[in-house]
Amino acid sequence: MAEAPLCGLQDEFTCSVCLDTLTDPVSIPCGHNFCLKCLTDCWDQSQECSCPQCRENFTTRPALRRNNLLNEVIKKLKKTTISPPPLPPTPPPQNYAGPGDVECDFCTSKKFRAVKSCLTCLASYCQTHLQPHYEGDALKHHKLVDPDRNLKEKLCEKHQKSLEMFCKTDQMCICMMCGMTEHNGHKMVELEKEREEKQRQLGATLSDIKRRLEEREKTLKETRRAMQ
Known part of the structure; x- marks a missing residue:
């Protein structure tokens, strides 16, 4: 009877770092679970402590304690006849x-x-x-x-948010927080729309420059013929 519900929960017992069944599972304040070694290695190699899954940042490094309840559930899961999820294929050498x-x-x-x-x-x-x-x-x-x-x-230096908007009033890229604070009331558009508009303007400018160059080249050829 226990096998059916456990089968549906297989993903809940998988570490999102190594993509394998949790080993020595630990829980962090945002509620996500990871292998103790995976999370320790991840934080040791980074200058900040954040959740590898939801990216929530922690001002101080949380103390890691094994989640005993989750550990016992995983032990029972391994004893059932359910086959563990297949490991992801090893990427070929050219993927390094x-x-x-x-x-x-x-x-x-x-x-x-x-x-x-x-x-x-x-x-x-x-x-x-x-x-x-x-x-x-x-x-x-x-x-x-x-x-x-x-x-x-x-990333916005002030709010540490993605730059998603363009302020036409101040001619600068801003985040959503900037748009609701110091740029409130300014004329703003989505960054992608502004990029497309700038590309159209650049294309028109390049076409105009090309046309002028062709006209000058034609004038130069006519002048050379007249001199000859």
């Missing part, structure tokens, strides 16, 4: 990050090449660590873009 590639922020040993960057999490992911963004309800609405090594430049 090379010179010029954007590295995955969550690979703890040899870094794999990132296939997407998340503008919401401000992190880059290899194919394996990107899967929670496609499967988890909390992450699937995040904005994914091609790998970008300059994610921090897309």
Whole structure:
């Protein structure tokens, strides 16, 4: 009788860092669970302490204690006849990050090449660590873009939020918090719409420059013929 409900909860017992069944599970203040070693390694390699799943930042590093109840449930899960979820396939050698590639922020040993960057999490992911963004309800609405090594430049220095708007009044990129505070009442548009408008303006300018160059080249040829 216990096997059916446990089967439906298999994902709840998976660490989102190593994508395997939790080992020595620990819980952090935001409510997410990870393997003790995975979380320790992740925090030891970062200058800030944040949840690898929801990216919530903690001002002080939380003390990690094993979740005994969850640990016992996982032990019982392993004793059932349910087969554990298959491990993700090992990426081929060409997926390792090379010179010029954007590295995955969550690979703890040899870094794999990132296939997407998340503008919401401000992190880059290899194919394996990107899967929670496609499967988890909390992450699937995040904005994914091609790998970008300059994610921090897309962050508002004042509010530490993504730059999503363009203030036409002040001619600068702003976050949503800026739009509700010091830029309140200004003329604002979505950053993507402003980028498209700037591209159209640049295209028109380049066409005009090209036309003028062709006219000057024609005038120069006529002058040379007259001199001859």
